[in-house]
Amino acid sequence: MNAIHNTYWLLAAAAALILIGIGSSLLARRFGAPLLLVFLVVGMLAGIDGPGGIRFDDVAGAYRIGSFALAVILFDGGLRTRRESFRGVFAPTLLLATVGVVVTAALTGLAAQWLLGLGLVQALLLGSVVASTDAAAVFFLLRAGGLQLRSRVGATLEIESSANDPVAVLLTTLLAEFLAAPSGIEGSELLRELALQFGIGALGGALGGFAIAAALRTLPLSGGLAALFLGTAALFVFGATGSLHGSGFLAVYVAGVIVGNRNVPGFANLLSVFDAGTWLCQIVMFLVLGLLATPHTLGDALWPALGIAAFLMLVGRPLAVALCLVPFRYGKREIGFIAWVGLRGAVGIFLASIPMLMKLPNAELIFNVAFVVVLASLLVQGWTLGLAARLLDVALPHRDRAVRRVELDLPGSLEREMVGYAVAPGATILIGTALPGWARLVMVVRNGEIHMPDVAGSLSSGDYAYLLAPPGRVYRLDWLFAPPDEAIEAEREMFGEFSFDADVRLADVADFYALPIRAKDAPLTLAEHFARRYEHTIEVGDRVRLGPVSLIARELDDDGVRKVGLKLERLGNVLVRRPWLARLLPQRFVAR
Template sequence: MGSVVVSNLVLLVVAALVVAGTLSSLLAARFGAPILLVFLLIGVLAGEAGPGGIHFDDYWATYMVGSAALAVILFDGGLRMRIASMRGALAPALALSTVGVVLTAALVALVAAPLLSLSAMEAFLVGAIVASTDAAAVFFLVRAQGLHLGRRVGAVIEIESATNDPAAVFLTVLLVELLTSNLGDLGLVVLLGVMRELAVGAAIGVSGGFALAWLINRVDLPGGLHPVLVVAFAVLIFAVASLLHGSGFLAVFLAGLVIGNRPVRALAPITGFLDTVTWLCQIVMFVMLGMLVSPEKLAAYALPALAVAAFLILVGRPAAVFACLAPFGFSLKEKTFISWAGLRGAVSIFLATIPMLAHLPGAEVYFNVAFAVVFISLVLHGWTLVAAARRLDVALTDPTPPVRRFEIDLPGQIDQELVAYPVTEGTPAAGAMALPDWARLVLVMRGGHILTPEAAGPLRAGDYGYLLVPPKRVLDLDRMFRPREVTVFLDVAAFPFVGSVRLADLADLYGLPVPESERGLTIAEAFADRSDGHPFAGMRIGVGDGAVIEVREVDEHGVKTAVLRLEPKGFRRGLATVRRLFGRPVVDDD
C-alpha cells in the first residue's frame, strides 16, 4: 500500500506542475524569464534539502531528459526562423558561436582559477560550461515578452544561441576527458573537434529535415498525429547526430529550419503543438535541475560564483562580442545589446551535469557555480532585456501589431492553404472590391450564415473570410487584415518620399542620426529589413529625437511611399534646413 500511495503522490505532483505550468504561460508575457525561476525554486523546495524532502540525485536521468527537451526547443526555434531573415547575420553569428565561446571560456578561466582555487584546465572547464548562451531562454524571452528586434540583430542573437552549443558541449566533454585522463596538451584537438561537430551535425540536420518534410507530405496519418511525428523525429535526429559524434543541438535546429522554409502539410497544428510542448519542456528541465541543487553547498560557493557571474556578464561576454563582431560593421549600440543578450539558462546547468556523470573530483564546484550564474543571468537579463533593447534603439519603435489568423490543414494539399481572418473596421480588406490575384476568397461567414463570395460581395467588418492562399504568401495577406494605424501628430512637419529614397540622403538633408550600417539602404529596404519583408501601412521607424519615418502605401514590392514626420525639435531642425535650401534666414525660436 505504501508504494501505491507514493505513486499516487508522484502523479499528483506531476499533474499539479503541468496544470501550474500551463496556467503560468499567461504570466510569461508579463514577467518573462523570471517565471522560469519559479519552477527552478519549486525544484529546490521539492528536493531533499527543501520541505518536499524528495531525494533526487540522478544526473543521468537529468541529462537524458534535458537532451530531449533541448532538442525539441531548438527544433521549434529553427522552425520559426525564415532563411531570408538570416541575410547578413550568419557569418557574425557563427563567429560568436565558435571563436566567441572559446574566448569567453578563456576569459572566465582567468578569474575562476584564483577565486575557486582551480588549476588552469579546471578553470577553463568552468568557463566552457557557462560560455554558451541558452537558445531555449533566448527564444522564450524574446517571444514571451513580445520583443521585436531589428532583423539583423535579432537574427544574430537567435542563430548564435542556437549554434554555440556544439562548441560549448565539445569543449566541456573534451576538458572532462583530459582532466580524467590527466592529459594536458590540447593542441589542435579543440579546433578539429568543433569543426567535426559542426560538419556532422549540419549534414544530419539538413538531410533529416528534408527527410521529415518528405515524410509529412507523403504519409497520410490520422488527425493530430503529424505533430507527434515531428517531435519524435526531432529527438531521433538529435540522437543520430550525437551517436555519430556530431552536434545534435545544431542538427535539430537546422532540421527545424528546413521544415519551416518548405511547403509542408499540417504546419499550423505542428506549430501550435510545439508551443505547448516547448513550454512544458522548459518547466520539466528547470524543476529537475532545481531538485539537484543543495542550498547548503550552493551557499558555500555563493561569493566566488557571484564574482564569476559578474565578470562574465560585464567583462567576458562583452569582450568576446566586441572582438568577434569588429569586422562586421555593427554599431556600438548593437554590439552592446548583443553583449547584454547573452542569457544563460538550463544549458549551462545541463553541461554542469557532465562532470558529475564523469565523477570528476570536485565536480560539485562546476554544478553550483553554473547554477548561480544561470540564476543571476535569468533574473538580471530577464527583467532588463526589453528595457535595454528600447534604450539602445535596437527594438522596433512600432512593432507589427498581431493579426488574428486561423489556418486549416487541407489533407493531400501543400500548394494552397485555407486561411480564415476576422474582418475588423479599418482594415484594407473591409470594403475592398478585390483581393490580391494569388488569394482566392472561397466563403464568407456573416451573421451566422455561410455565404459564397458572389453572394457576400465586398467583405464587411464582423465577417470571417476564408481564403485559399499559397503558404509562402500568408504573411503578405496579413496586411490586408491588419487595422491601419491612425496616428495623431501635433505641431509637426511631414515630408513625403517614395520608397526608393536612400536613408543617407534623408540623414544628410535633415541632420538625422541614421546608423552607419543603414545609410546605404533605401526607405523600402529599411522597412523590409525590419519586418522580414512584410511592411505595412502605418509602420514607423524612429530616426532621432522627435523624427519618424512612417509607411503610407505598400504594394507587392514593398514600401511604395512614406512620410518623414518631424515633431517639435525635429521640426525646427527640418525647417531650418528648408530655409537654408531656399535662401531664407534661419530663425531660432528658442
Template sequence: MNQANEILFIASLLVLVSIFAGSASSRFGVPFLLVFLGLGLLAGEGGPGGIVFNDYQLTYSVGSAALGIILFDGGLRTHFSTVRLVVAPAFVLATVGVVVTAGLVGVAAHYALGLGLLESFLVGAIVGSTDAAAVFFLLNMKGLALQKRVSGTLEVESGINDPMAIFLTLMAVELLRHGQPPDTLQLVAQFLVEMVGGLMVGVAGGFLLVALFNRVPVAGGLYPIVAMAAALLIFSGAYFLHASGYVAVYVAGLVLGNRRHRGAQVILRFYDGLSWLSQIVMFLLLGLLMTPDQMKPYLAGSGVVAGILIVLARPVAVLLCLVPFRYSFREIGFISWIGLRGAVPIFLATIPVLAKLPNSDVYVTAAFVCVLASLTLQGWTIAPVARFFGLELPPKPEAVSRTELDLGSTADRDVASYRVEADAPALGYRFTEIPLPRRSRIITVIRDGTVMDRLKLDHLETGDYILVLAPAEQFFSLDRLFTSRETSKRRKKRDRGEEVFGEFVLTGDTLLGEVALLYGLPVEEKDRGEPVGSYMRRRLRHRAVVGDRVRWGPVELVAREIRKDRVTSIGIELEPEEHPIWRGFRRAFGFD
C-alpha cells in the same frame, strides 16, 4: 504501483503550480523561467517540499531531449531572411565569442574559487554559451519588437553555440581525467566535423520531413506527433554520425518552417504548447537537483564569477566579434547585456559530475549561480535595456480574429476564417464593392449559423464569419479590412510607435537637398541630389533594417519601412531623446 502514482501526482502538481505561479508573477515582470527554477528549489531537498532528487543522468537525458524540442521549435519560427541577415556575425559569436568568454571567466574562476587553471577553464566552458531556451523564451514572452538584426543575432547565436561549449567542456574534462594535452589539429577537425555534420544532417532531415508531409498523407492530428518524433530522431541520430544534434535539430526546424507543407498550422500550435512543457520540466528538474547546503561554501566565489561573466566577459566577447561587422554601439551594448544563460550550463555541469571529477560541487554551484544571476538581472531587464539603447520598435499589432486553414503545399493561396468585428472598414462597403487585395476572394459568408447566398448579399454585418481565399502575404491587409478600427488602447500603442519612428515621415526617394532646405540641416553641395534612403544606407554601412537610426546634425533619421533592401519610408525625429550616459559614450568614442 503506489510509488508510480505518487510520482505522477507530484509531477502533475508541480507543473500545474508552475504554470499558475508563472502567470501570476508575470504581472510583476518576473521571468517565467526564474519562477520554474525557484519552485524546483522549494520542492527539492533543501526546501519545504523535501523531495530528494540527485539523478544527474536522468536530468541530463531529459534536459537534452527538452532542449532539442525547444531548438526545433525555435527553428520553425525563424525566417530564412533573418538567418541570411545575421548568419556570419552569429557564427563568429557562437564560436570565437564562446572561447573568449570561457577564457575570461576562467581567469575569474581561478582567483575567485581557488581552482587550478584547467579546472577554472572548465568553469568558463560550462557557462560560456548563451541558452537557446532562455533567449527564444524570454525575448518572445516579453512581447518586445526588436530590430531584426539584433533579435536575429541573439536567436541564431543561441541556436548554434552549444556545440562549441560542449566541445570545450568535454575537452577540459578529458584533460582533467587523463592529464595529456590533446592534438590541436585533431580537436579543430573534430569540432568542424560536428558543426558541418550537424548542418548536413539538419538540412537533409528537414527536407525529408517536408517531402514526408507532402507525399504521405496521415490523419491531421498525427502531423505534430510525426514532427516531434522526427525532431528527436534527428537530434539523437546526429550523434551516431559524430555530428552535433543541437545544430541538426535547429536547422531541421528552420528548413521545415520555411517550406510549404501539410499540417503547418497544427504543428506550430502543438509545438507552442510542447515548448512550454519542455521549459517547465527542464527548470523544475534543475531546481530539484540543487541542494543549498552543498552550494553554500562556493556561493560567494560563484557570485564573483557570475558578475565577471555579465559585466566583462560577455561584453568583451561581443565587442570583439561584432565590431568587424559594423554593428552600432547600441546594438553591441544590448547584445552584450542579453547574453542569457539558462538550462545548458547546468546540464554541462553534470558532465564532470558523471565523470566523477573532483570539485564537482564547485562546477554545479558556479553554473547555477550564473544562471540565477542571468535570469534575474538580464531576464528581468530586457525591455528597459532595449529602450535605453533605443532598439525597441513599436508594439506588434494585437491579435486579430483570424484562423488559417491549411491547404497543403501545392496550393499557392491559403484560406483564412475571420469574424467581422464592429466598426470594421469592410462594413462600410456594399458586398460586391469590398476592396479586397489582389488575388483575394470571399468564398463563404456565415450569419447566425447559416451559409448566406453571396449573390443576394448586400452588406456584411458585425459577427459574420467569412472564409477568404488569398495569398499568405495579403493576410495583413485583410486583417485591417475585417477587424475593428483602432480602439483607445491601440491608439496609444500607435502614438507610441509614431514617437519611436519620428514626428514626420518622408519617402526614401526624397532628395537630401530638399530635406536640408526644409529643416535647416547641413549638407554638402555634392550630396544634395542624393536620395535620403541611399544616404541612410551609405551611413549605416550594412543592410538596413526597420528601426535603424542615422544622426544628421541635430535630427535623427529612422528607417520605418524596408523593401528589397531599400529604405522606402523614413521618419525624422527633430529632438531625439538621448540618455546622458549614452550621449557621454557617443561623444567620448565618436560613435554615431
C-alpha cells in the same frame, strides 16, 4: 503495494510541481519576472534546500532528461527559423557561435581561476560550461514576452543561441575527458573530434530534416499523430547522430530548419501542437535542474560565483560579441543588445552535470557556480530584456490594431503570408478604397460558403476576406477593414498628423518646425538620415527623435524609407502653440 503507492505519489508530486510552476508564472507575469526563472525557483524550493525537502541526486537521470528536453527545444527553434533569417547574418552568426564561445570560455575561465583559485584546466572547464547562450532561454523569453526585434538582431540572437550549444558541449566534454585522463588526449585528436562533431552533426541534421519533411508530405498522418511523429523523428535524429560521434544538438537544429522551410501540409497546426510539448520539456528541465541544485554546499564560493556572473555579463560576453560582430558592421546598439542577451539557462546547468557524472575534482563546486551564474543571468538579464531593447532602440514599436487579424502560415512561401479579416460595417474597404498593389484577395467566405474573388465580386459587410501580402506590410491592411474613424485615429496614433516624402532635406523640416539638428546632418535627406541612424536595419515604425517630435518611417521601398511621418511627443511644440500653421504647410510636407 508500496511500489504502486510510491508510483502514485511520484506522479502526483511531479504534476503538482508543474501546476505550481504554471500558477506561479501567471502571478510572475504581473511583475515582469522571466517565466523560466519561476520554474527554476519552484524546483529549488521543492528540493533538499527548500521547504519541499525532496532529496534528488540522480545526476545521470537529470542528464538524460536534460538531453531529451534540449533536443526537443532546439528542434522547435529550428522549425520557427525562416530561411531568409540567414541572409546577411550567416557569417557573423557562425563566428559568434564558434569563436565567440571559445573567447567567452577562455575569458570567463581566467576570471574563475583568479576568483576561485582553481587550476587552469578546471577553470577553463567552468568557463566552457557557462559560455554558450541558452537557446531555450532566448526563444522563450523573447516570444513569451511578445518582444519584436529588428530583423538582423533577432535573427542573430536566435540562430547564434541555437548553433553555439554544440561548441560549448564539445569544449566541456573534451576538457572533462582531459581532466579524467590528462595524458590520453592530444591536440590532433581534439581537432579531429571537433571536425567530427560539426561535420557529422550538420550532415545528419540535413539528411534527417529532408527525410522528415518527405515523410510528412507522404504519410497520411492526422494532426496529433503527425506532431508525435515530428517529435519522435527529431529525437531519432538526435540519438542517431550522437551515436555516430556527431553533435546531436546541432543535428536537431539543422533538421528543424529544413523541415520548417519545406512545403509540409498543415505546418501551422503541427507547430501549435508541437508548441505544447516544447513548453512541457522546458518546464520539466528547469524543475529537475532546480531539484538537483544544492546551494547550501556553495559556502564561501557564493560571492566569487556572483563575481564570475558579473564578469561574464559585463566583460566576457560583450568582448566576445564585439570581436565577432564589429568586422561585419553591426552598430553599437546592436552589439550592445546582443551582448546583453547572452542569457544563460538550463544548458549551463545541464553541462555542469557532466563533471559530476565523471566524478571529477571540484565537480560539485563547478555545478553550484554554474547554477548561480544561470540564476543571476535570468534574474538580471532576463528581467531587463524589454528595457534594454527599448533603451538601445532595437525593438520594433508595438502596434495596436484597429481590427482583429487572423494570420495563416504558408509552408514554403517566405515572401507572402495569408491574413484574414472580418469585414465590419462601414469598413474603409467598403467605401471604394482599393487594395494596395502588393496585396491580393484570394478568397471570400460569405454565409458559410467559400467564393473565389472573381465570383464573390465586391466585398460586403459580414464577409471574411483572405488575402496574400508581404509579412512586413500586412499591418497596413488593418486600416482598410476598420470603420473610417477608427482607421484614421489608429493611423494618426502610429505615424502622427503629417507625413513627408523621404527625399525632403532634413534641414528644410528642421527649419520649418524649429527642430534641433547637427550641422553635419543638415544636407541629408530624411531617407539618408534614417539609413545612417539605423545602420541598414530600417523597419516600418522606426523613429528618430528631434527635440519635441519624432520622425517615423511610414513607408519603405527597396532603397530604404520612402515616406516619413511626424508625431508630436510632448506639449510645448510650435504646432501646439500655433495650430494654424498646419493649414499653411507646403504640399510636400503633408503628402499621404
